[in-house]
Amino acid sequence: xxxxxxxxxxxxxxxxxxxxxxxxxxxxxxxxxxxxxxxxxxxxxxxxxxxxxxxxxxxxxxxxxxxxxxxxxxxxxxxxxxxxxxxxxxxxxxxxxxxxxxxxxxxxxxxxxxxxxxxxxxxxxxxxxxxxxxxxxxxxxxxxxxxxxxxxxxxxxxxxxxxxxxxxxxxxxxxxxxxxxxxxxxxxxxxxxxxxxxxxxxxxxxxxxxxxxxxxxxxxxxxxxxxxxxxxxxxxxxxxxxxxxxxxxxxxxxxxxxxxxxxxxxxxxxxxxxxxxxxxxxxxxxxxxxxxxxxxxxxxxxxxxxxxxxxxxxxxxxxxxxxxxxxxxxxxxxxxxxxxxxxxxxxxxxxxxxxxxxxxxxxxxxxxxxxxxxxxxxxxxxxxxxxxxxxxxxxxxxxxxxxxxxxxxxxxxxxxxxxxxxxxxxxxxxxxxxxxxxxxxxxxxxxxxxxxxxxxx
RNA sequence: GGCUAGGUGGCAGAGUGGUUAUGCAGCGGCCUGCAAAGCCGUGUACCUCGGUUCGACUCCGGGCCUAGCCUCCA
Numbered sequence: 001x002x003x004x005x006x007x008x009x010x011x012x013x014x015x016x017x018x019x020x021x022x023x024x025x026x027x028x029x030x031x032x033x034x035x036x037x038x039x040x041x042x043x044x045x046x047x048x049x050x051x052x053x054x055x056x057x058x059x060x061x062x063x064x065x066x067x068x069x070x071x072x073x074x075x076x077x078x079x080x081x082x083x084x085x086x087x088x089x090x091x092x093x094x095x096x097x098x099x100x101x102x103x104x105x106x107x108x109x110x111x112x113x114x115x116x117x118x119x120x121x122x123x124x125x126x127x128x129x130x131x132x133x134x135x136x137x138x139x140x141x142x143x144x145x146x147x148x149x150x151x152x153x154x155x156x157x158x159x160x161x162x163x164x165x166x167x168x169x170x171x172x173x174x175x176x177x178x179x180x181x182x183x184x185x186x187x188x189x190x191x192x193x194x195x196x197x198x199x200x201x202x203x204x205x206x207x208x209x210x211x212x213x214x215x216x217x218x219x220x221x222x223x224x225x226x227x228x229x230x231x232x233x234x235x236x237x238x239x240x241x242x243x244x245x246x247x248x249x250x251x252x253x254x255x256x257x258x259x260x261x262x263x264x265x266x267x268x269x270x271x272x273x274x275x276x277x278x279x280x281x282x283x284x285x286x287x288x289x290x291x292x293x294x295x296x297x298x299x300x301x302x303x304x305x306x307x308x309x310x311x312x313x314x315x316x317x318x319x320x321x322x323x324x325x326x327x328x329x330x331x332x333x334x335x336x337x338x339x340x341x342x343x344x345x346x347x348x349x350x351x352x353x354x355x356x357x358x359x360x361x362x363x364x365x366x367x368x369x370x371x372x373x374x375x376x377x378x379x380x381x382x383x384x385x386x387x388x389x390x391x392x393x394x395x396x397x398x399x400x401x402x403x404x405x406x407x408x409x410x411x412x413x414x415x416x417x418x419x420x421x422x423x424x425x426x427x428x429x430x431x432x433x434x435x436x437x438x439x440x441x442x443x444x445x446x447x448x449x450x451x452x453x454x455x456x457x
Numbered sequence: 458g459g460c461u462a463g464g465u466g467g468c469a470g471a472g473u474g475g476u477u478a479u480g481c482a483g484c485g486g487c488c489u490g491c492a493a494a495g496c497c498g499u500g501u502a503c504c505u506c507g508g509u510u511c512g513a514c515u516c517c518g519g520g521c522c523u524a525g526c527c528u529c530c531a
Contacts, residue, residue, distance in 0.1 A: 031531080041531050042531085045531085072529090156461085156526075157461075158459080158526095158527075228461090229531065230531070233528090261531085262524075262525095267525065269529095296480080297469080298470085301470085302462090302524070302525085304469085306469090308468075308469080308482095312469070312482085319495090341471095347472090349470055349472095349478090349480095350471055350472075352471090353479035353480080354478095356478095357478085357479075364496085364497095426491065433493095445491095446494080
């Protein structure tokens with residue numbers, strides 16, 4: 001079965017056939033680096049990183065571009081507030097983004113273009129749009145002329161009239177059509193800016209992705225991805241710009257959009273003040289737990305974030321790591337069904353279900369040889385999702401280090417309890433167990449002696 | 458108002474025109490001095506009303522409800 005992808009353009013699941021199987025092109029809209037990423041920002045990073053891995057299994061060369069928006073009014077504002085140049089802000093938060101995403105098991109894309117490094121590309125593209133009468137200059141701005149692009153609205157399934165009717169924002173007087181959007185805008189002396197044929201200014205938001213996509217991947221690309229909230233206007237505008245500038249029928253052949261992370265069913269967003277910062281979450285939870293939660297729902301569905309889902313993911317991973325612990329693992333191929341699930345429009349819940357079934361088979365297996373084989377397959381399969389790659393002993397041990405408890409005292413109490421048990425003073429033994437339980441310490445009597453661990457949160 | 462997506466067992470969350478999702482929690486059992494962990498077993502769910510069909514949770518139509526986009530946003 002070839003790879004299936006749900007295409008926003010057609011609202012259908014389609015077989016993925018790249019333009020050039022020797023060179024598959026994927027572009028995902030990356031972060032605007034003006035503060036720390038929240039878990040909602042992490043979802044597309046995790047999902048499209050997974051897509052990149054899935055594609056890379058099938059095709060010899062996949063070029064994955066994920067941009068960094070490093071000039072933007074919010075960055076400008078933060079920089080102005082701190083009294084520093086914008087690159088101080090953008091570098092700081094780009095570094096934080098890389099660090100946080102790495103903790104979630106997200107790899108680096110093939111290329112990571114930055115807007116400020118593509119100003120000449122952007123200017124050249126705008127010039128071409130003006131030449132082709134797709135854009136016009138007005139009061140120092142350059143605007144895209146949506147009237148010149150008959151397909152405008154085809155991705156988001158809107159027409160220009162609806163856009164006017166639904167407009168919630170006052171239309172700038174210099175716009176010819178209310179739907180026209182800014183390609184280039186003037187900068188004041190204090191604002192960052194670049195010289196251009198239209199004076200000193202800076203690019204609008206949409207144009208950078210079009211310019212960078214063309215520069216690194218080509219005029220027509222295979223897949224363009226991003227969050228659902230980018231469908232309109234961002235991606236709609238990208239299509240208009242790119243197709244007008246390059247005179248093509250197509251910009252991206254497949255469009256993929258991830259659903260939102262919600263909190264109590266409401267979209268996580270900065271304006272609602274319900275964001276959970278990845279950097280903060282990582283202080284409490286292993287990155288892999290966050291990743292598991294993000295993969296537990298299908299990427300196109302909303303994902304309601306909760307403490308409960310974190311506990312559940314932690315419990316599941318603890319069990320899986322526990323099963324791998326102590327088994328010598330050899331590299332092997334992943335399970336076919338896991339691959340099939342992932343290749344079916346990234347069906348991660350089904351893939352995880354299969355992984356859990358493999359884990360049960362492993363638990364059932366009696367012969368050591370078979371167990372080792374199953375364990376290896378389990379690890380390889382989970383690896384396709386970026387899970388279960390840590391050393392099981394380390395994972396399980398790290399659960400204990402999290403608590404700041406006097407280990408010597410615990411060890412002494414355990415010794416005393418074991419002495420009581422030997423003399424069959426079970427009342428005293430149970431008393432010690434209870435005392436430790438109150439401190440959140442669970443005792444486990446096993447063949448290797450008594451182990452302790454921190455109670456589940 | 459326009460457009461879009463979705464309503465599945467206690468919770469989370471896939472999927473299918475007639476057969477077990479899976480996870481977490483719960484319950485019963487094995488094990489244990491007692492526990493814990495682990496393992497075994499267990500739960501006849503699919504918003505509503507019509508229609509199509511031998512048969513629909515699954516297809517079609519109406520309704521109700523929820524979320525999202527239409528403004529920066531992953």
